[in-house]
Amino acid sequence: MRVSESTPAGHPLLNERTQHLLRFLIERYIRDGQPVGSRTLSRDAGLDLSPATVRNVMADLEEMGYLRAPHISAGRVPTSRGYRFFIDTLLRTNPLDQRQIEELRRQIGQPMQNDAELVRSVSNLLSGVTHLAGIVMLPRRQTMTLRQVEFLPLSECRVLAILVVNGQEVQNRIIQTRRRYSASELQQAANYLNAQFAGRDIEQVQKNLLDELRQTRDSLDRLMQTVVEVAEQTFEATPESDDYVVAGQTHLMRYADLSDLDKLRQLFEAFNQKSDLLHLLDQCLRAEGVQIFIGEESGCGVLDGYSVVTAPYGTGERVLGVLGIIGPTRMAYDRVIPVVEVTARLLAEALDGQRD
Amino acid sequence: MRVSESTPAGHPLLNERTQHLLRFLIERYIRDGQPVGSRTLSRDAGLDLSPATVRNVMADLEEMGYLRAPHISAGRVPTSRGYRFFIDTLLRTNPLDQRQIEELRRQIGQPMQNDAELVRSVSNLLSGVTHLAGIVMLPRRQTMTLRQVEFLPLSECRVLAILVVNGQEVQNRIIQTRRRYSASELQQAANYLNAQFAGRDIEQVQKNLLDELRQTRDSLDRLMQTVVEVAEQTFEATPESDDYVVAGQTHLMRYADLSDLDKLRQLFEAFNQKSDLLHLLDQCLRAEGVQIFIGEESGCGVLDGYSVVTAPYGTGERVLGVLGIIGPTRMAYDRVIPVVEVTARLLAEALDGQRD
DNA sequence: TTTGGCACTCTTAGTTCGAGAGTGCTAAAT
DNA sequence: ATTTAGCACTCTCGAACTAAGAGTGCCAAA
Structure with a gap:
């Protein structure tokens, strides 16, 4: 029986039995972690083939690079390609059943x-559900809707700016000004900004609206000059929170x-260190749905022997971040993938809910 | 030669040679990690004794519980008691020389x-200096001097309180009010609080000053009722930041x-988990100077085989927190202890400097 | 009190050996 | 053309054994 035919896609086409x-x-290797031999397959795979036949097939699969033998008499294990x-x-x-999904939703839904x-x-x-290391990127809040801004004079030329954005998130920034402003000047500036810009996208404020003001700077009165100087720094693009949170690393020590x-x-x-892994996660941002990196595929040397399963999360068309798990290449993908998938959806839900 | 005499202190008194x-x-065991035998001691200890004599001494030390032999023919290793x-x-x-201290000061002094x-x-x-795991408790800022407070109405009955304390540290709290306050009401309340309480210790404000107001609640006008309700929640004791930061855990994997x-x-x-270790660190808060826990002495089972070296840090008489390192019992105490000691002093310095 | 000598114990590393698992190949069977 | 049985071969793994080395305890002599 011919086992494979060449195919344009790159992978040879394997016949049913071989697959x-x-x-x-x-599956057996993932379950037991032991190399699997022809006898085992002949006995358990449910195909009623003799070990010899199985051996022929295995030899072919090894030839094609899907399997390899740790030593000559130790059965086969999957390669990365496999x-x-x-x-x-x-x-x-x-796929998770409804009960499991509800349980996850309940846990994520905690305020x-x-x-x-x-x-x-x-x-x-x-990490708790999969017994692997969990990893979640902090959401990139590209859309920050200004709700309110206030200024407090701190000391000579230093002003504390308080931004309330997206419902109830509060951000503090300390800014340096060229000259000292009085509390009432700052109050007026804040009043103006709140009146003009509340409800707008911060990026838009920084890009468009302030530009308009700046162009007419010379003709501005004292109040508006204050506004421009203070607002410029306040609305400066937030540093992208390029960061992630890892949990349950210790699970990996078990393997x-x-x-x-x-x-x-x-x-x-x-x-x-974070930098290497961030680069990896960044790639997943652009991808759609679940992504899986096997071993060194990721280009990240330290991940040799480990796999990464990720899914982007976000609301509608806007991607906010990536989450996933890291575990030994030999992991139960059939269980892990749905968990990652569903969790991504639920996190998006939760973020959306928290926003109002 | 008699090796020991009993002593009131609990430890038998060892003669010079035995010590x-x-x-x-x-020292040798710490350096090499190998059980040390009588031959080695006879040769290297510089006492010009035969192995047989050394063996007698070692037998005594084992008797007294300072040493033990992993097996009958493997030299001795120290016990916890040892x-x-x-x-x-x-x-x-x-002790660190001035150059090393300056180097540490430089690193900690970064803004x-x-x-x-x-x-x-x-x-x-x-962790970097000792190649062990570093651990630092967050400083308990018992003394929080109010500098300024502001309120922003967020939504129906929710108010954002902004506290500026201790120079330039900013804290946000969201508080729930019984009824909706207008921006101007809140502004007035803030003005009053700033005028009355700026420069005071927050705890004091919460404990004494508000009490006075509360007692006369019935006779208060509308403004003062606002003040009381809002301030009560705002100045509620901050949750003690019972937390610590660990760095360089991975160093421990080397051992x-x-x-x-x-x-x-x-x-x-x-x-x-943090709870167990926090309890341990808490004990060190009360102690003065460097504390060392060896193995299970700490009462914390997971530390079996590891030692903890800590020192409290603080300004003058006020203890702010504890820092230290965790490493294998077999660590270079002579180097680690001064590092911990000096670092504690320098951290206190840095916190003090940052405060103004 | 110290030391040399000696018998003894125990670990470690290396070797050998047989059992077991698994393979590849060939020739026969389907 | 495929599948299977048989067989020789390879390799790992654990057990058993050995010799070397390190270290000890004890005793008797210095």
């Missing part, structure tokens, strides 16, 4: 102080054996 | 956004071997 065996082998094919075409995920709290709790939730210990240490250090 | 051998053995005696009476610390930033950076510094891996995992989980 079945590959899937069974990978996992990739498994996930792309063989995997049947196990939180602010976004950071919520993100931390979701990260914990992910490590001694030889991996150094690798695990490097991974933990990468969690603290 | 010297004990110190040398522990470490305790070593630290209490044998240890000669290696920081706020206390939390500073604490994080000091924790990092501790672990496979058998310890599970123990290490539990320790990492304790870092996240």
